[in-house]
Amino acid sequence: MFHPTAKRLSRLALAVAACTSLAAWSAEIRVMCYQDGNECDVTKDLAKRFEAANKDVTVIVDTVPYKAITEQLPVQLGAGEGPDIARVTDLGGLNRFYLDITPYVKDAKYWEANFGKPLAWLRGSPADKGIYGLQSQLTITGPFVNKTLFDQAKVAMPGPKATWDDWVTATRAVAKATQTPFAMAWDRSGHRFAGPAISYGAKIFDASGNLVVDDGYKAISKKFVDWNKDGTMPKEVWGGTGGSSYRDAFEEFKNGRIVMYLSGSWQIKRMDSQIGKSFDWIVAPNPCGPAACTGIPGGAAFVALKRTKSPKEVGRFLDFMAQEAVYGEMIARTENLPAHSGVAAKGVTYNVGPASKAAMNTFVGEVGKLSPVAYDVQGYKLNRAIFLNTVTRLSQSIVGEMSTDDAMNRLVKDIDEAVKAAAK
Amino acid sequence: MSQSAKADGDQGKAGASALGRALAWLPALLEPVMRFAQRVLGARRMPWLFLAPNLLIFGTFTFLPIIINFYYAFTGGVKLFPSERPFTGMENLATLFDCRDYFDPSTCRKDIFWQAVYNTAKFAVLQVGLMVVFSVITALVLNRKIIGRGFWRGVYFYPVLLSPVVVALIWKWILQSQGVLNGLLVGVGVAPTEWLTSASWMFFWVILVSIWAHMGFYTLIVLAGLQAIPKDLYDAAQMDSASPWRVLRRITLPLLMPNLLVVIVLALIRAVQIFDEVFVLTGGGPGTATTFLVQFIYQTGFAEAIHLYGLAAAASLVLAGALLVLTLLQLKIAGGGEIKDGKAKGGAGHA
Numbered sequence: 061m062f063h064p065t066a067k068r069l070s071r072l073a074l075a076v077a078a079c080t081s082l083a084a085w086s087a088e089i090r091v092m093c094y095q096d097g098n099e100c101d102v103t104k105d106l107a108k109r110f111e112a113a114n115k116d117v118t119v120i121v122d123t124v125p126y127k128a129i130t131e132q133l134p135v136q137l138g139a140g141e142g143p144d145i146a147r148v149t150d151l152g153g154l155n156r157f158y159l160d161i162t163p164y165v166k167d168a169k170y171w172e173a174n175f176g177k178p179l180a181w182l183r184g185s186p187a188d189k190g191i192y193g194l195q196s197q198l199t200i201t202g203p204f205v206n207k208t209l210f211d212q213a214k215v216a217m218p219g220p221k222a223t224w225d226d227w228v229t230a231t232r233a234v235a236k237a238t239q240t241p242f243a244m245a246w247d248r249s250g251h252r253f254a255g256p257a258i259s260y261g262a263k264i265f266d267a268s269g270n271l272v273v274d275d276g277y278k279a280i281s282k283k284f285v286d287w288n289k290d291g292t293m294p295k296e297v298w299g300g301t302g303g304s305s306y307r308d309a310f311e312e313f314k315n316g317r318i319v320m321y322l323s324g325s326w327q328i329k330r331m332d333s334q335i336g337k338s339f340d341w342i343v344a345p346n347p348c349g350p351a352a353c354t355g356i357p358g359g360a361a362f363v364a365l366k367r368t369k370s371p372k373e374v375g376r377f378l379d380f381m382a383q384e385a386v387y388g389e390m391i392a393r394t395e396n397l398p399a400h401s402g403v404a405a406k407g408v409t410y411n412v413g414p415a416s417k418a419a420m421n422t423f424v425g426e427v428g429k430l431s432p433v434a435y436d437v438q439g440y441k442l443n444r445a446i447f448l449n450t451v452t453r454l455s456q457s458i459v460g461e462m463s464t465d466d467a468m469n470r471l472v473k474d475i476d477e478a479v480k481a482a483a484k
Numbered sequence: 485m486s487q488s489a490k491a492d493g494d495q496g497k498a499g500a501s502a503l504g505r506a507l508a509w510l511p512a513l514l515e516p517v518m519r520f521a522q523r524v525l526g527a528r529r530m531p532w533l534f535l536a537p538n539l540l541i542f543g544t545f546t547f548l549p550i551i552i553n554f555y556y557a558f559t560g561g562v563k564l565f566p567s568e569r570p571f572t573g574m575e576n577l578a579t580l581f582d583c584r585d586y587f588d589p590s591t592c593r594k595d596i597f598w599q600a601v602y603n604t605a606k607f608a609v610l611q612v613g614l615m616v617v618f619s620v621i622t623a624l625v626l627n628r629k630i631i632g633r634g635f636w637r638g639v640y641f642y643p644v645l646l647s648p649v650v651v652a653l654i655w656k657w658i659l660q661s662q663g664v665l666n667g668l669l670v671g672v673g674v675a676p677t678e679w680l681t682s683a684s685w686m687f688f689w690v691i692l693v694s695i696w697a698h699m700g701f702y703t704l705i706v707l708a709g710l711q712a713i714p715k716d717l718y719d720a721a722q723m724d725s726a727s728p729w730r731v732l733r734r735i736t737l738p739l740l741m742p743n744l745l746v747v748i749v750l751a752l753i754r755a756v757q758i759f760d761e762v763f764v765l766t767g768g769g770p771g772t773a774t775t776f777l778v779q780f781i782y783q784t785g786f787a788e789a790i791h792l793y794g795l796a797a798a799a800s801l802v803l804a805g806a807l808l809v810l811t812l813l814q815l816k817i818a819g820g821g822e823i824k825d826g827k828a829k830g831g832a833g834h835a
Contacts, residue, residue: 302768
């Protein structure tokens, strides 16, 4: 006969053993996620559904600031640390840390058929055929316009083929008539700058595929610096900070301080929820330059990372998220554009107001007008070498530290040094 | 005293003596270990045993990173693991020092590095100089019998307790184009200023914010020095009808010198290492107007398109060199500024 204490202790030991074996059996996936709107919240929700169907896997979604993704994640990965999955925007740049999940997805052809182009953005080279992650949203850059100000100023809004110069003239007239401080603002981002640059004829790559700062790039740079200096744009957005840090101009637009705001489709949810009925806003087609009328594609992807100890489970989770019904729901709830061609073809029912719906349609319409250069630069793994250095150098030019010509010369050297260093 | 209170008291005493007995066992437990250690190491080496834990922590978290940093400074590429990084010798230092004219950053290959060097030097000189002056003035005022002295001391010390990020955000809200300061200016009919995009204004504000945030700490050191000055020296000066200015020059400042040296050295080292609040407040801008050396290191290593750890490590060697020079200078000056036989160098007592 056992002593009651011994009985209790043996029960406890049994319980501990059971818990330990359960923990050893269950795989844990950590997802490092940043969000513009509610992307991580929705992912958490969908992960719970995945866990219900896959009792052996626990998915933990850690919501982090965007800076953690751009600055801390690469260092963590370089040190062999980090999460199992991360939501990144430097799609090709982190390729050396990605895990090919082809062996762990049910149907690789399904992925190829539905995520063709974005899959290529995650790859290291054209010869690479791996599946490294799920493009959780497709984004297109484009301008938001304060329609109420145009109506108040009784200025006709430029048409679909209007040039950047036309828009500058019109928004200046609106700003003057309505006493709005500034006509226009662009996010402090080389990615955003690339759309107008390509429209002005920037080829971004030379014949050998190397990054190049050509006449088109220089032309829009000069215009952009001049617009900042003459007060068309608020100097504070690009000139108010140093280095290459990202800064958007959403607050300025929300507060009615600018007439036109170049950002991208990911802002729709913020526009919808934060501007509300303060004023009417629309998305205009990307203005034209001499060479094109293009924005630039982009977006964020959930990528599988090599350091994971649960590659199968990571593959399974991403495969679950990629399924048409789940992906469609994620896109609808996050109010983003789908990168999944099947979902795009069927159409997404967004539970949004008419302004957001119209904005979505305009951005979807922009997809077909994107320049091939825009796709190429988005898929180039060292695109940050041109994006970030452009921000630093143009900001210096805007605040008068150097001429635009000197800024361009410096940019060429910066890009050259960055590319050479990356090759070592 | 009630019975129950007495019982409680007895119980407390009993508990304390039980604890005392338990603690008394500790030395007894440790003694054989110490005796064994002494037998093995010998009495002369025993201090090392006591220093070992601290040395281990210092070695792992301070000395080892210095060695790793030194190694990184002579390697290239973008890989993080030392074994994967190609040895490049002096290349990183040569890149940093590649200049046609060291006094014109635009002629340097790494123009932003040299801009950061000059900004840091300018900042250190101006900020430390002003900080010392303001700290002394504030301490002199707070040392007087003024109404609400305790309150004012608290007011001046309060910003020291704030996180640098909080300090920076508060001032950002004040200085941005739609901020508090411009609101006040417009209120009194003055045109608003774009503080954040004006290089000279921003440099001024960075110095002011940094003085505001740290002055309380240095004021406290000066205040401690003021309170240590013997009162009879002031009484003697008063009997000699010395003017307040003469008292300040001949008694207060000379006897404050050891404290002022501490303030200068600490403030100088802190100024050369300036990063957090400025990075949040200005991001180094406008342009590179407030980019300092530590920010250059951070950006080169962690925030730019390609993470150049080697170049960042080389720049941090330059910073370490500057700090070493400052520290040696301080040791030399401090050696010459000691008070000997109750008299400070500079003629205290000759009021």
